[in-house]
Amino acid sequence: MAEAAPGPDRAGWALLASAFVVATCGLVYELLAGTLASYLLGDSVTQFSTVIGTYLFAMGLGAWASRGVVANELAMFVRVEILIAAIGGPAAALLFLAFDRVADFRLPLYGLVLVIGTLVGLEIPLLMRILKDRLAFADLVSRVLAFDYVGALAASLLFPLVLVPQLGLIRTGFLFGLANVGVALALLAMLPRRGLRAEWLAGWLVALGLLAGLVMAERLERMAEVASHDAPVIHAVSTPYQRIALTRQHDDLRLYLNGNLQFASRDEYRYHEALVHPAMGRSARPARVLVLGGGDGMAVREILKHPVGQITLVDLDPAMTRLFTGSAMLTALNNGSLSDPRVRVINADAFQWLRAATSRYDVVIVDLPDPTNFSLGKLYSLSFYRELARVLAPDGVAVVQSTSPLIARRAYWTVVATLEAAGLATRPYHAYVPSFGEWGFVLAGHRPIAQVAPRLPARLRFWDAATEGQASRFPADMARLPVAINRLDNQALVRVFEEEWGAVAG
Numbered sequence: 001m002a003e004a005a006p007g008p009d010r011a012g013w014a015l016l017a018s019a020f021v022v023a024t025c026g027l028v029y030e031l032l033a034g035t036l037a038s039y040l041l042g043d044s045v046t047q048f049s050t051v052i053g054t055y056l057f058a059m060g061l062g063a064w065a066s067r068g069v070v071a072n073e074l075a076m077f078v079r080v081e082i083l084i085a086a087i088g089g090p091a092a093a094l095l096f097l098a099f100d101r102v103a104d105f106r107l108p109l110y111g112l113v114l115v116i117g118t119l120v121g122l123e124i125p126l127l128m129r130i131l132k133d134r135l136a137f138a139d140l141v142s143r144v145l146a147f148d149y150v151g152a153l154a155a156s157l158l159f160p161l162v163l164v165p166q167l168g169l170i171r172t173g174f175l176f177g178l179a180n181v182g183v184a185l186a187l188l189a190m191l192p193r194r195g196l197r198a199e200w201l202a203g204w205l206v207a208l209g210l211l212a213g214l215v216m217a218e219r220l221e222r223m224a225e226v227a228s229h230d231a232p233v234i235h236a237v238s239t240p241y242q243r244i245a246l247t248r249q250h251d252d253l254r255l256y257l258n259g260n261l262q263f264a265s266r267d268e269y270r271y272h273e274a275l276v277h278p279a280m281g282r283s284a285r286p287a288r289v290l291v292l293g294g295g296d297g298m299a300v301r302e303i304l305k306h307p308v309g310q311i312t313l314v315d316l317d318p319a320m321t322r323l324f325t326g327s328a329m330l331t332a333l334n335n336g337s338l339s340d341p342r343v344r345v346i347n348a349d350a351f352q353w354l355r356a357a358t359s360r361y362d363v364v365i366v367d368l369p370d371p372t373n374f375s376l377g378k379l380y381s382l383s384f385y386r387e388l389a390r391v392l393a394p395d396g397v398a399v400v401q402s403t404s405p406l407i408a409r410r411a412y413w414t415v416v417a418t419l420e421a422a423g424l425a426t427r428p429y430h431a432y433v434p435s436f437g438e439w440g441f442v443l444a445g446h447r448p449i450a451q452v453a454p455r456l457p458a459r460l461r462f463w464d465a466a467t468e469g470q471a472s473r474f475p476a477d478m479a480r481l482p483v484a485i486n487r488l489d490n491q492a493l494v495r496v497f498e499e500e501w502g503a504v505a506g
Contacts (some may be wrong), residue, residue: 062121089177
């Protein structure tokens with residue numbers, strides 16, 4: 001009868017535990033790079049796909065390169081952990097700071113992904129070789145891979161639920177850098193160091209640097225925000241859904257979501273009056289109004305200028321609606337609209353909420369961010385607009401903010417065509433908002449939209465009957481052209497939007 005292989009000793013358990021820690025750290029660095037790329041470059045599917053592919057390729061390079069380590073595997077493993085900590089820990093901060101300072105952001109992004117991925121790829125082969133004399137082969141492989149996969153699961157759960165909402169990307173990077181260097185220092189303390197004094201010193205220096213970065217993370221985030229904006233940042237926070245930043249220059253307050261301008265207080269009234277009043281003014285009895293997006297409360301402020309019953313606002317991010325409900329500076333802008341007793345705020349995904357909705361609405365205001373990625377693109381899809389048509393009352397009116405018909409002409413008319421494919425009659429129109437340029441909107445309903453001036457409340461600053469009359473006229477450079485329908489399975493709008501806006505930015 002074969003003798004059972006002995007279980008791991010104290011040092012063996014420490015090495016197995018390190019497999020859990022390094023797997024968690026490795027996946028966190030991968031998620032950090034993908035999230036940061038999607039924040040800064042848009043198109044989350046493309047960014048995550050290319051980052052993950054590059055990272056896995058680099059891990060393969062690291063695993064292949066491990067064959068070149070023919071002696072002192074423990075020393076090499078410790079050095080790899082220190083290097084990963086030194087490079088991976090501050091990577092998110094460095095990339096944020098580099099975004100507006102380099103000609104092509106993809107070079108530092110994928111350069112760091114390649115370096116970190118290669119080092120991470122070295123870890124498991126080295127661990128297995130260190131443990132080969134402590135465990136039988138079958139036990140060695142099963143235990144190391146089990147700890148590795150459990151660590152990956154821990155990272156995938158912690159990252160969206162705890163790390164990003166509670167710590168943000170920059171702090172998360174420094175924290176897991178400390179975990180990597182902590183593995184190196186723990187192994188140096190527990191196992192014979194055999195002359196590894198330089199590694200001991202380097203490990204402590206890296207740990208102190210990462211600890212300083214963790215303490216200074218808020219300042220680094222501010223520096224990154226300042227680099228991205230022309231005005232001082234007065235508030236910035238990362239939520240599970242987006243990066244919210246507010247800037248103020250003199251009397252101009254600006255809101256950015258993931259780096260994209262949402263409004264400037266100097267001229268936001270133009271956008272919100274153009275968005276709300278053409279639809280509200282065409283409703284005979286706006287007893288029930290639905291707002292999708294618009295968590296800043298500006299659209300609700302305009303709606304409340306009409307005699308209205310109940311307003312339901314559905315916005316994904318509770319941090320957004322809390323900010324614009326609790327800040328005196330911001331409630332001064334939206335007139336405290338989100339606290340009005342007629343307003344019910346629901347924090348939910350607009351797509352999922354709309355699919356489950358059973359009520360009918362006289363007016364629907366769709367004030368969602370531009371389709372910069374596929375998760376937002378679904379909110380401009382044929383499936384979404386069919387659900388919108390379902391909840392719109394027979395004589396109801398909807399309006400959709402629809403990007404610039406001048407800069408993103410194909411994207412704008414894709415929104416129009418998709419609404420029509422959902423069975424709705426449309427009336428496209430546009431308005432000039434200095435912070436955005438020519439901006440497009442689309443009225444939609446089950447019946448043709450009347451070409452009459454809507455009933456407007458008194459004392460509007462921008463929208464009037466004359467402006468309304470001119471708004472539906474599109475000159476040649478904004479005129480309609482043939483476009484594809486935006487469906488969930490093709491997301492044509494996101495690709496067109498990126499091409500057109502990218503041509504302006506690039």
